[in-house]
Amino acid sequence: MLGPMEEQGVAQGILLARGVCRALDALGFVPICEYPVTRSLRVDVLALGPKGEVWIIECKSSLADFRADQKWQGYLPWCDRFFWAVGPDFPCTILPEGHGLFLADAYGGEMMRIGPETRLAPARRKALLLGVAQAAGRRLHRMTDPQGRG
Template sequence: MNIAPEPLPGMPGQRLARGVARALRDMGFVTVEELVPTPGLRVDLMALGPKGQVWVIECKSCRADYQADRKWQGYLPWCDRFFWAVDADFPTGLLPEETGLILADAYGAEIMRMGPDTPLAPARRKAVLQGFARHAALRLQALRDPAGVISAWA
């Protein structure tokens, strides 16, 4: 039997996000990419854990990508833990030590350093979980009925 090679996402950050999502799924987490927790912020990957944990993972493909990111600290109030996901060639010494670190590629990932646990306030957690659920549901609907979901994104 001939099996076609698995297609890879086009952008390096998307490849990292896929590998991280696979690894987190093995840990019981579910993820969504490019979630907007509040206007002006868009996280690369948000993960929901089996005990309700909310993690934000920012995928950085190179030094310039990291240095151009001026918003990452704005993500901290929207998660219990924050992580950077980078590949093995990334200069990890650039990343703040008080954040989590994940080494990843398109096929998997490994948590190298846990970010500090800063639990969300109950009202914020409720808003984040509702946003996560709506985002995931809209993505699923878009797969089944792309034309019917366009108006829901507006």
């Protein structure tokens, strides 16, 4: 059970992810939120680009949220580019360098910088793309048939 402050942080994170997803859509990327790249790692937003690029965006709704995160480096082997997404009042200077940055709110976002590209190995890319496609299909099926097995 979450306390009131934790619930507020979760709600802010969801709204931040929504704004980032709108920005990604405008860039031609298709986002999927809360995607598990492994059993122990679930990314905030994974986006597939028009040329097959895989971006991971880690949303941080507050300084406390950022300081509590110990797993973000585990996301790096699962994407071609990694980004932070924060609100306009976030102290961006504390974010680790060498990664991309989105500034966002509940209504949209803007890419402020793009980090370096580290291309995924072909076998990992294929497995990841298949997993994303299956997850998206399951989610859509659950929307159309909530009592189904999907």
